[in-house]
Amino acid sequence: MDKTVIKIENLFVELDGVSVLENVNLTVNEYDFLGIIGPNGGGKTTLLRVLLDLVKPVRGKIRIMGESLEKNRHLLGYVPQYAVFDRNFPISVEEVVMSARLARKQGRRFSHEDYKIAAAALERMEILPLRSRQMGELSGGERQRVLVARALAAQPRILLLDEPTASVDSRFAAGFYELLQELNREMTLILVSHDISAVSTYVKTLACLNRTLFYENSRELSQEMIEKTYHCPVDLIAHGIPHRVLPPHDGVVGS
Amino acid sequence: MEILQFDFMRNALLVGLLVSVACGMIGTYVVVKRIVFISGGISHTAYGGIGLGYYLGFNPMLGATLFTIISALGMGLVQQRSSQRQDTVIGVMWAVGMALGIMFVKLSPGYTADLMSYLFGSILTVPERDILFILLLDLLIIATVYRYFEEFKAVAFDEEFARVSGLKVEFYNILLLLLVALTVVVMIRAVGIILVIALLTIPPAIAGEYSRGLKGMMGLSVVLGIIFTTAGLYLSYLFDLPSGATIILVAAAGYILALLMKK
Numbered sequence: 001m002d003k004t005v006i007k008i009e010n011l012f013v014e015l016d017g018v019s020v021l022e023n024v025n026l027t028v029n030e031y032d033f034l035g036i037i038g039p040n041g042g043g044k045t046t047l048l049r050v051l052l053d054l055v056k057p058v059r060g061k062i063r064i065m066g067e068s069l070e071k072n073r074h075l076l077g078y079v080p081q082y083a084v085f086d087r088n089f090p091i092s093v094e095e096v097v098m099s100a101r102l103a104r105k106q107g108r109r110f111s112h113e114d115y116k117i118a119a120a121a122l123e124r125m126e127i128l129p130l131r132s133r134q135m136g137e138l139s140g141g142e143r144q145r146v147l148v149a150r151a152l153a154a155q156p157r158i159l160l161l162d163e164p165t166a167s168v169d170s171r172f173a174a175g176f177y178e179l180l181q182e183l184n185r186e187m188t189l190i191l192v193s194h195d196i197s198a199v200s201t202y203v204k205t206l207a208c209l210n211r212t213l214f215y216e217n218s219r220e221l222s223q224e225m226i227e228k229t230y231h232c233p234v235d236l237i238a239h240g241i242p243h244r245v246l247p248p249h250d251g252v253v254g255s
Numbered sequence: 256m257e258i259l260q261f262d263f264m265r266n267a268l269l270v271g272l273l274v275s276v277a278c279g280m281i282g283t284y285v286v287v288k289r290i291v292f293i294s295g296g297i298s299h300t301a302y303g304g305i306g307l308g309y310y311l312g313f314n315p316m317l318g319a320t321l322f323t324i325i326s327a328l329g330m331g332l333v334q335q336r337s338s339q340r341q342d343t344v345i346g347v348m349w350a351v352g353m354a355l356g357i358m359f360v361k362l363s364p365g366y367t368a369d370l371m372s373y374l375f376g377s378i379l380t381v382p383e384r385d386i387l388f389i390l391l392l393d394l395l396i397i398a399t400v401y402r403y404f405e406e407f408k409a410v411a412f413d414e415e416f417a418r419v420s421g422l423k424v425e426f427y428n429i430l431l432l433l434l435v436a437l438t439v440v441v442m443i444r445a446v447g448i449i450l451v452i453a454l455l456t457i458p459p460a461i462a463g464e465y466s467r468g469l470k471g472m473m474g475l476s477v478v479l480g481i482i483f484t485t486a487g488l489y490l491s492y493l494f495d496l497p498s499g500a501t502i503i504l505v506a507a508a509g510y511i512l513a514l515l516m517k518k
Contacts, residue, residue: 038363039393052419054418054419061443073419073421074421076419078416078419080413080415080416085412085413086287086289086412089287089411089412089461090287090463090466090467090468090469090471090472091408091412092467092468095408095468096412096413097403099408099409099412099413099416099417099420100420101417102405102406102409102417102420102421102422103420103421105405108402108404108405109405112406134467150416154420176517192470241435
């Protein structure tokens with residue numbers, strides 16, 4: 001029996017009075033690598049933001065490792081989309097990664113332990129030699145690895161990634177996903193993307209999100225399952241009806 | 256060097272130094288966090304406090320401190336509501352602060368000739384008690400930045416991640432605006448309310464082009480601030496020009512030069 005690390009029940013979220021997520025149910029087991037796909041505006045990022053306590057749901061229950069979000073939010077690591085940064089900000093790679101240690105910092109300075117943890121995170125992402133480089137000098141792929149290293153420096157049990165390969169070319173993306181698979185041996189991963197083909201090659205479980213979640217709790221990634229999940233967002237985009245509620249798939253809805 | 260024989264000149268140089276330290280450190284955050292407009296609002300509301308000081312007969316610098324702190328708290332609240340009308344609210348507070356000042360000054364009895372020095376600065380005529388006050392504020396600013404350097408950096412670079420990491424982002428944002436308020440008060444005597452924003456942003460804007468870290472950017476900003484205030488002071492003494500405006504124009508010339516050299 002797999003251990004449940006995230007359990008979401010009957011989640012409803014509104015942004016500025018507009019319903020974004022409706023009746024989302026999701027159970028994630030430990031060491032899963034869950035890919036959530038769906039069209040832009042389908043609520044993928046919002047779902048991550050709810051898990052990170054950045055957005056308050058209207059209704060619904062969230063348990064992280066059996067405890068409330070408030071208590072266990074620190075077990076979640078977060079890799080945001082790159083777009084939010086100022087490239088001219090004078091900050092080094094190491095400084096960015098160290099920022100994940102701030103909540104645990106005692107007094108004014110970081111401890112040696114903090115620096116060791118940050119170095120280990122950089123090493124994991126194979127970018128330790130870049131530690132004194134400026135963020136603005138890095139390529140898109142390198143920057144993405146820094147953001148993962150920063151998330152790892154907080155020593156999370158569950159890692160949430162939001163479109164991590166959006167600003168990276170496909171050559172970098174393959175290596176990046178392989179690193180994620182390595183990480184997956186030690187922690188649960190949840191990855192959100194609209195890039196269905198790339199994601200479905202690497203994840204263990206797929207879910208499809210467009211306002212509500214269609215989730216198949218399968219450890220084995222069958223061809224049929226990819227086909228089925230692959231179809232819903234493609235279908236939606238093709239018809240240009242972004243808010244059409246999908247007909248439920250056969251089998252399990254929620255979990 | 257004969258001009259250093261004058262007490263007022265030594266005092267003016269000291270004020271220039273104190274101003275440069277405060278605005279180099281805090282201006283760096285203002286520039287990288289892109290809160291120039293909020294800072295402009297905070298500085299202009301100081302006029303309301305200066306007017307209140309005149310009206311009730313206490314040191315206008317204390318009135319300015321009171322008003323900038325209140326407006327910093329107000330701007331902090333506005334900043335936290337992610338409404339699209341943020342800039343409108345800031346603009347309104349900016350104007351209301353000025354309007355209150357004009358009212359208070361109008362109601363004040365007697366002669367208000369040195370009012371202009373608060374608006375446009377007069378670094379050569381800063382009274383000793385104000386120098387002491389500025390020094391106190393400077394020490395407070397330095398101590399706070401020293402203590403919370405890493406926290407301010409993380410919040411400035413990526414507010415959302417800082418929040419996810421468990422930092423109290425709202426606290427640091429408001430603390431920073433309070434530091435902006437104090438910095439404004441430090442600067443009023445030297446360059447005046449109207450010109451504060453230029454000296455707050457020009458040195459860090461230049462320094463940002465040549466810095467690899469926030470510490471370096473702050474250090475270079477402080478040095479540039481000292482150069483601009485000293486050069487401005489000297490030129491205004493030499494040609495009998497208004498000191499605040501001369502300092503700002505020297506800084507602006509430095510900015511243009513830096514931009515041209517970068518090309």
